[in-house]
Amino acid sequence: MPIPAPIVTVAFAGALLTPLAVDADLLSLLAATGLVLAVLGKHTARTSQEIADEDLAASHQDERLRTFGQLAAGIAHEINTPAQFAGDNLRFLADAFADLQGFLDEARAVQAELERSDAGHGPAERLRRAAEAADLDYLVEEIPRSIAQAREGLERIARIVLAVKELSHPTGREKQPADINRLIESTVTVCRNEWKYVARLELDLDPGLPQPSCHAEEISQVVLNLVVNAAHAIEERFGAERGPQGLIRVSTSHPAQDVVEIRVADNGCGIPDEIRDQIWERFFTTKPKGRGTGQGLAIARSIVVERHGGELTFDSRPGEGTEFIVRLPVKADTQE
Ligand SMILES: Nc1ncnc2c1ncn2[C@@H]1O[C@H](COP(=O)(O)OP(=O)(O)OP(=O)(O)O)[C@@H](O)[C@H]1O
C-alpha cells in the first residue's frame, strides 16, 4: 500500500499548479526553496465564490512567486555543486574498492598458502581472525552495493534539481522558444508521485522537435494537468491497490515544420460519450470531493487555445483509454 503523500499547492514562478501529491524528499526540497506555498492537507470542494477569492489572492501573490521562482532556481543551482562532488567521490570509492578487492583476493590466496606450511600457520590464523572480526565477507559484498545505492540517490537528487531549475526559470512576459521535450521530462519528474503507484510512464519524444514560442511554465502546467488526469483515470479503472497496471504515454512530434504536437495517452477508464462536451467546463468534475475541482481542463484549454493560438482535443474509448492532443503553432500568433 503506497504511503499517501501530502497534497500541496505548488507554485512555480508565478503559476499556481494543480494540487498534487509530492514525494516527501521533493516536498522538503520545494519547501526549502519556497516553492511550496502551503501544505493544505486534504482539499475539499469549494464554492465558486471561494475559488474566485482564491484566484484574486493568487494574482496578488504573483509577484512574490516570481521572486520565489528565482530563489528556487538559485538554490537548485547551489545544491548541484555539493551533489556533484559527492558523486565524484563515490565514483572514486567504487573504483578504489574494486582495486582493494583485487588485493584482498591476493591476500586470501597467500593466507591459504600460509595455512598449509607449519611456520605460516600462526600468521594465517591471525589473518583469519582479523577477517572474521571485520566481517570481511559481508563488507566485500555490501560495500559495492551501498556505493551503488548512494549513487542512485544522488542521481535522483540531480534529476529533481534539474526539474526544479527548469520549472522555476524566471518567466518573462514575452513568449520564448522552448525545448518542449525537456519541459515534459521535468514536469513528469516533478509529479512522479502522482502516477508512479498506478502506472508506468513512457516518453516518446521527437528529437527533431521545433521549439515553439510559448510561455514554458504554462505549457508545463497543461502537461501536468493532463498527466494527473491520466493517472486518475487509470486508478478509476484498475484501482490503486494492485500495483501499477496502467500505462501513460507522453509523446511529441511535429506533423509540420510550424506545428508541435504533444500527446498524453492513458489506458484508463475513458470518457463516456454523454460527458464529452462537458469536460471542458470550469468546475465540471466526476471525481469525488477533495479529488478534483473540475478546473484542470478548463485551464489547459485556455492556456493552449487563448494564450497560444493552439488546439486541445481528445480521443477516447470508454473503458479502454483516452488520448489528449495539444497542438501548438511554432510561431506565436497571439498577442500575449
Ligand atoms: N484522461 C482522462 N480519462 C478519463 N476521464 C478524464 C480524463 N481527463 C479528464 N477526464 C474527465 O474530465 C473531467 C474534468 O477534468 P478536469 O481536469 O477539468 O477536472 P478534474 O480532474 O476533475 O479536477 P482538477 O483537474 O481541477 O483537479 C474529469 O473529472 C474526468 O471525468
Ligand SMILES: [Mg+2]
Ligand atoms: Mg484534472
